[in-house]
Amino acid sequence: MQKTRTRAAGQTKFLLDESELPRRWYNIRSDMPTAPQPVLHPGTGQPVGPDDLAPLFPMELIGQEVSEDAEIAIPDEVLEIYSLWRPTPLFRARRLEEAIGTRSRIFYKYEGVSPPGSHKPNTAVAQAFYNKQEGRTRLSTETGAGQWGSALAFACKLIGLECKVYMVKISYEQKPNRRSLIQAWGAEIVASPSEETQSGRAILEEHPDSPGSLGIAISEAVEDAAGREDTAYSLGSVLNHVLMHQTVIGQEALAQMELAGAFPDVVIGCVGGGSNFAGLAFPFLREKIAGREIDVLACEPAACPTLTRGLFAYDFGDTSKLTPLVPMHTLGHDFVPAPIHAGGLRYHGVAPLISQLVRDGLIRAEAYLQNDVFASAVLFAGSEGILPAPEAAHAIHGTLQVAKAADEAGEERTILFNLSGHGHFDMAAYDNYFAGNLQDVALDEAEMSRALGAIEGLPTPA
Numbered sequence: 001m002q003k004t005r006t007r008a009a010g011q012t013k014f015l016l017d018e019s020e021l022p023r024r025w026y027n028i029r030s031d032m033p034t035a036p037q038p039v040l041h042p043g044t045g046q047p048v049g050p051d052d053l054a055p056l057f058p059m060e061l062i063g064q065e066v067s068e069d070a071e072i073a074i075p076d077e078v079l080e081i082y083s084l085w086r087p088t089p090l091f092r093a094r095r096l097e098e099a100i101g102t103r104s105r106i107f108y109k110y111e112g113v114s115p116p117g118s119h120k121p122n123t124a125v126a127q128a129f130y131n132k133q134e135g136r137t138r139l140s141t142e143t144g145a146g147q148w149g150s151a152l153a154f155a156c157k158l159i160g161l162e163c164k165v166y167m168v169k170i171s172y173e174q175k176p177n178r179r180s181l182i183q184a185w186g187a188e189i190v191a192s193p194s195e196e197t198q199s200g201r202a203i204l205e206e207h208p209d210s211p212g213s214l215g216i217a218i219s220e221a222v223e224d225a226a227g228r229e230d231t232a233y234s235l236g237s238v239l240n241h242v243l244m245h246q247t248v249i250g251q252e253a254l255a256q257m258e259l260a261g262a263f264p265d266v267v268i269g270c271v272g273g274g275s276n277f278a279g280l281a282f283p284f285l286r287e288k289i290a291g292r293e294i295d296v297l298a299c300e301p302a303a304c305p306t307l308t309r310g311l312f313a314y315d316f317g318d319t320s321k322l323t324p325l326v327p328m329h330t331l332g333h334d335f336v337p338a339p340i341h342a343g344g345l346r347y348h349g350v351a352p353l354i355s356q357l358v359r360d361g362l363i364r365a366e367a368y369l370q371n372d373v374f375a376s377a378v379l380f381a382g383s384e385g386i387l388p389a390p391e392a393a394h395a396i397h398g399t400l401q402v403a404k405a406a407d408e409a410g411e412e413r414t415i416l417f418n419l420s421g422h423g424h425f426d427m428a429a430y431d432n433y434f435a436g437n438l439q440d441v442a443l444d445e446a447e448m449s450r451a452l453g454a455i456e457g458l459p460t461p462a
């Protein structure tokens, strides 16, 4: 025991054997103090049922979306593909701790070791598997930063499905290499808004220079899937089943923190739709709900401050109002966030499970400006070596804020954050940062009230 502890004190990486890969996903719905409110049909105002969703999703995923079971078994075929990169490493960020001179201990779980470079394939593989099992031959989806599009392209390639990706135009232009990666895995890709769907054409008619947004790209991908028998729609975040698939991250991290002989006082992740944050945080929230004290912090951009400034309301998940009404923190479905470089965080809403947990006081949120976030990213790269994705850099920045506050208060924390992806395809963003060209955009009040006007008249959650 003494020997193990001595070794752990100097150890940097905490690794699990392939045989220790979690065999089940954790479903936080079974433990939530307040049940999430139902998703509503916009026409009837009634909760949506399986038949409403069947044109878009396979039955197994519709079942997972509403399941109250605490755990759901991961199919063997999915585990086999997970084993290409899972379990992922957990690091003690000793060099970062030294660089900032903190008394706190900082750990991070690194999801950038997956082939597409982020946490996204944890759900992409599962979704492709269930769709194939139920006879679909093609999937359509949207992508912001390109991480999700490349993850789904990768999963479809390995499972044997066709894939069509609508990529937010600003990212399509900023990240030609993500585009090529998506093509290398055999998917078809188009810039959104595109001329290929009614939703895309309508936006282009009104705003020919639209930089696109996740809300618009979702409209296009949903329209594509709804119009074809062979095609299902696949979403990379927000939905309950997507967040659940990501919980392999936190389950592994729990075991790895035990190897390190530590337990986090603070768990941190960046939030776009909420999937990587949930993946790390939900297994720890299970402990918090059971009585353990943990501060759980969600980090978002000031340009798209969904959790810190949005309303908890029923809203559409997409811009063209094709999806059901979702109870979530939202900035309004027609809000187009400024074209900041963390493309994966440019979404007007957030997962209903996270929204409810924020309302219940189990999660808190902060918003940051992008130049501060990039400064933290560069500090991290200079000490730990890994160049983070701009999205993940929000979690790094949050971690540095928490460590600083603890030091100022003369306290010591054990902090765990999710490094959701690497930034090797985000070099244009780093180029802009180094050239001093990044704009700091905080959403202004006038635009926020305008955008929130779009949800007036929609049902109000209890």
Ligand SMILES: Cc1ncc(COP(=O)(O)O)c(C=O)c1O
Pocket: 118, 119, 144, 145, 146, 147, 148, 236, 237, 238, 270, 271, 272, 273, 274, 275, 276, 277, 343, 344, 345, 389, 391, 392, 420, 421, 422
């Ligand atoms: C590396 C990375 N982290 C985080 C996100 C945000 O998504 P989510 O909130 O679903 O984890 C993205 C989305 O594209 C991403 O690529």
